[in-house]
Amino acid sequence: MISVHDHTGLNALARRCRVDPFLVRRFRTAFHKKQFTAADALKELPSEALPLFSREVDFHPLTLATRQDSQADGATKLLFRTRTGELIESVILRIASGRTSLCVSTQAGCAAACAFCATGTLGLSRNLGAAEILDQVTQANLLLQPEGRQVRNLVFMGMGEPFHNEAELFRALDLLAAPEGLHLDPRRMLVSTVGIPDAMVRAAKRFPRLRLALSLHSARADVRERLIPVARRHSLGALREALLQAAALQGELPMIEYLLLRDVNDTAADVLALGEFLRGMKAHINLIPYNAIHGPAPFGATDPARRAEFAAALREQGFTVTTRYSLGADIAAACGQLARVTAGQTPPPIPATA
Template sequence: MTTPTPLRTIRPRRPRQQRPTTLHDLTLAELEQRLVAQGHQPYRARQLFHWAYQQLALDYHAMTVLPKALRQQLAETLPLTTLQLTRTVTSDDGETEKLLFRTVDGEHVETVLMCYPDRTTVCVSCQVGCAVGCAFCATGMTGLIRNLSAGEIVSQVVYAARLARERGRTLTNIVVMGMGEPFQNYDATMKAIAILHDPAGFGLGARRITLSTSGLVPFIDRLAEEPYQVKLAISLHAPDDALRSQLVPINRRYPIAELLAACRRYVAKTGRRISFEYVLIRDVNDQDHHAEALARLLHGLLCHVNLIPLNPTPAAPHLARPTPDRIARFAAILHRHGIPATVRYSRGVDIAAACGQLRAQADAEAAIAATSSTDQHA
């Protein structure tokens, strides 16, 4: 199997120090300190958190419990968010909505809201692009542009919660499985979790938050020491090093034996079950011998396997989804060996909901527009 070469796009970037701090960037303690330094009472921070994360206020002017002068000051010095919603695409069944945001420095970030009968989940991004370069992922084709701030991660959740509320639903789950590798933006990701977990604000239980990683071993150990009982998902996709190194290049640095050893340490430390994500790709990793090898690999580990039939993407046109019979057979082999497994079809195939596709479309449109503008002024 040939792994496509990432098509990296070079853009001028706004230096980090020029990206404004937003309310969504601040923990409650940081907000209290900021307000006290400006001569305000610390309890105002809790009022702000309540309005921002429980009332989901669109702007400061809606926070009528605050003095008008403070609202005006905050509007001028501490924006709620810098993300700008530029596109919304809804699936044919109306249950999946993909959001495309523009950052303050002109990049694009994707978020997906998924409504199920028993829960409402948002899939958020943690980076613009991704450096891991998985062979089947549209995001990895452009490489890493930059990390998102904690506030940019939080803002995606708040937008999704507001959208869910408009549908008469409550956001119940967060999965950090969008663009980017959370463990390569660890500090910002964990800070976002702390903000969203705070009972004074959004108040979402940590066990309703899932982090997905391609397998950066040192950070699995680090996560095990965190106070937040978040769920861990590992993007595995292959049962042996030769194949996994083709599909997930980070395997060359952290091979499967090291990865599984870290997973066992994590389970021993936390007592929490690990989910393994396994994208099924026709004639690549979907054969009986792959399923048998995967069952042997995971034997005795507290885990669950999510089998995800490939969501086709123009970034990897040579890769295809297996037939339903092949998918069912793969799952049956795991079950026969006592490995819990669930087939999870990707939501929103009709709206390019696979990670990175909508962003790629937006970037292509921007490039065409820029070229057209240049031609007109030539």
């Protein structure tokens, strides 16, 4: 079958049944930009082309298994089943400003095994294909259509380390930006990585407008390696070099994400190490309060007073510091909480942190 996102394949199909290219463009616009269902988009084609397009075009490689709407904020967690049976999650984020973002997954599970992350407890099932990455956006748009909303911003912060699936990630980014498809501005897409230096530089080179974020979480090698096991393979020095190269290619430094964990990476020594690591860089540090994952919480959250001190100490050194308040904590959709929940099953309660 031909993916509805494969524009070359669709053009070849159209030539086979001699469809006017104008009508193929109308079909694409209806599906990708006007949030038409597959059945309605097909009506834009001449009737003689319908059997072939219905049979040969793959509109949805994912099946929506469940949706959970937050009672506390504007988050909706979508649980999808792949054709090979894996369950993956995406999160719609209705931001108070009116923007709509989608947090997408790039892998079913994740091999990175970060100590603070629910997905990391699952191990890796497999990489997602580009069509599966894009279908998360298409299906979110279909659900948002009755609300008059459309996904405007994409964050690659769902299940998986995006750069462990680099080829399909890059294909998906190309297709997302394609004028024939969703035509999303790469400035509205942000790829967050635990730090694969070579891949960060390749991404910055190939997508100069793409936004990158490095989940640093500590500038002390021993602490970072405890939190992010893959850090053992990529030194802080290599990461610093990758940040500088990405900044030279893109004109701005990747955002630095820093998950605050009580007494683990929020001490005065951590501020010093972070300042030293980022010395000479115009860094934007995004502090992330910890969200407890299912089961016994392995870490505690930094209390707000210490978080404020931590931020102030970094600002004094000239860095821009913001705090990310995740949506969807009540439905286990906040940062670090995505873990496969079987369709129809209520997610386990989230343990409280101090």
